[in-house]
Amino acid sequence: MTISKRTFNVVLFIFFLLSMWLPGEEMPAILTPLRYVVFLTLSGFIIFTAYMAVGLRVPRSAEAALISTFLFYVSLSAFWSVQQPDTYIKAMLILAAMLTCLSIANLKPLDETLRILFAATATFVVASVFVAVLVPSIGVETGWEHAGKWKGLSPQKNGMGALSALTLVAGLAIPLRPRATPGRQAWALAGRSIVVALAALGVYMAGSRGAQLTSLLGIASLLLAYAPRLLQRLVLLALLLFSVPLINLGVSTFVIDADKIGIVGLTIDTNSRTTIWEYGLTQMAGRELFGHGVSGFWTEERMIAFQDIHGWVLDNFHNGYITILVEGGVVGFLLFTLGLALCYVLLLVAIGTMKDRFLALAFALLNSFAVGNLVENEAGRSTSSSIIIFAVIAFSLRSYISERLAENDGKRFVDHSGTMPARLTGPKPHRV
Numbered sequence: 001m002t003i004s005k006r007t008f009n010v011v012l013f014i015f016f017l018l019s020m021w022l023p024g025e026e027m028p029a030i031l032t033p034l035r036y037v038v039f040l041t042l043s044g045f046i047i048f049t050a051y052m053a054v055g056l057r058v059p060r061s062a063e064a065a066l067i068s069t070f071l072f073y074v075s076l077s078a079f080w081s082v083q084q085p086d087t088y089i090k091a092m093l094i095l096a097a098m099l100t101c102l103s104i105a106n107l108k109p110l111d112e113t114l115r116i117l118f119a120a121t122a123t124f125v126v127a128s129v130f131v132a133v134l135v136p137s138i139g140v141e142t143g144w145e146h147a148g149k150w151k152g153l154s155p156q157k158n159g160m161g162a163l164s165a166l167t168l169v170a171g172l173a174i175p176l177r178p179r180a181t182p183g184r185q186a187w188a189l190a191g192r193s194i195v196v197a198l199a200a201l202g203v204y205m206a207g208s209r210g211a212q213l214t215s216l217l218g219i220a221s222l223l224l225a226y227a228p229r230l231l232q233r234l235v236l237l238a239l240l241l242f243s244v245p246l247i248n249l250g251v252s253t254f255v256i257d258a259d260k261i262g263i264v265g266l267t268i269d270t271n272s273r274t275t276i277w278e279y280g281l282t283q284m285a286g287r288e289l290f291g292h293g294v295s296g297f298w299t300e301e302r303m304i305a306f307q308d309i310h311g312w313v314l315d316n317f318h319n320g321y322i323t324i325l326v327e328g329g330v331v332g333f334l335l336f337t338l339g340l341a342l343c344y345v346l347l348l349v350a351i352g353t354m355k356d357r358f359l360a361l362a363f364a365l366l367n368s369f370a371v372g373n374l375v376e377n378e379a380g381r382s383t384s385s386s387i388i389i390f391a392v393i394a395f396s397l398r399s400y401i402s403e404r405l406a407e408n409d410g411k412r413f414v415d416h417s418g419t420m421p422a423r424l425t426g427p428k429p430h431r432v
């Protein structure tokens with residue numbers, strides 16, 4: 001059974017699009033389980049296609065091994081979590097997401113995957129902007145403190161802000177495909193400019209501080225990746241030299257006052273996040289090694305206890321690292337952070353060795369994911385686009401870098417007849 005490239009790309013586009021959308025409270029309740037059914041159906045199609053084409057395997061890289069082990073470990077933790085159907089459903093979704101990301105990495109090179117991802121995010125953001133303008137009852141927040149903020153097709157403003165930031169950065173990074181005529185190339189450039197402008201509008205109107213920070217961080221990451229090698233090394237050296245005094249200054253001035261964090265004279269309002277973090281960490285006694293398991297912390301008893309103390313409750317730590325530590329324990333935390341660190345090492349070496357716009361985008365997305373995880377629970381979700389994007393990058397990165405290096409070596413060693421050396425023109429892995 002063979003699947004055409006166009007068909008697979010369409011399925012992958014819909015899969016990415018579905019990972020970005022969650023039904024809001026104003027939508028029919030049946031849409032939530034229906035979304036999970038479609039998500040699993042698309043996952044099954046992608047996994048089956050990969051299995052028939054190249055088999056199912058973990059790429060031979062340390063970062064891919066660690067991240068896949070982490071996701072499998074999180075799924076396995078359902079057995080020592082609370083014994084509820086929702087727990088096993090989430091574990092199954094995480095396992096499906098892991099296998100799907102592995103399949104995508106086995107079938108598609110990173111540059112093609114990032115192009116399809118950009119097409120999906122651009123579609124979602126453009127549609128969200130139109131919904132916010134034309135149907136404000138759906139696309140504009142009305143809740144306390146958030147009234148007037150755009151949420152588009154996302155359940156909250158943070159979702160639209162994050163996806164708008166991703167679209168903005170990707171729109172600046174991904175090169176346009178060459179068109180047959182200058183006129184068509186001009187139209188493609190105009191379309192890209194409109195998408196980038198609407199994404200910037202989405203970031204602004206969503207009013208999410210995290211999205212604004214992500215946009216700035218993403219653009220700064222692109223500039224650093226495009227910078228000359230000498231400038232990159234100077235920036236890295238400056239960061240290393242100033243990191244020790246900055247860390248000492250930060251530690252000496254760090255203070256937590258209720259739901260505010262003070263550091264270096266600045267006061268950051270965490271919107272009660274520190275209260276939730278402290279509650280989770282103080283409940284770790286006896287669970288330090290393996291944690292409470294996936295979705296195993298916010299039981300009804302703990303929610304009641306938290307509400308009795310504080311008068312409100314929210315079953316979300318709003319921090320992916322805290323979520324991993326509480327639910328996965330030290331084992332899960334080490335698997336994730338080591339995998340993330342190895343991705344950084346690989347990308348830093350890569351952007352210092354070659355100039356590639358897709359590697360620059362991967363670097364920007366990795367930075368955005370790592371920072372966004374501080375204020376939102378990005379790593380603790382089962383079908384979210386953020387964890388899927390991170391996993392696909394982790395699984396695809398090393399093979400893409402190897403192929404790019406081989407291409408560069410091939411160009412360097414072309415003989416006078418214009419033919420390529422045999423050692424560089426061997427069979428490539430099958431791609432869809």
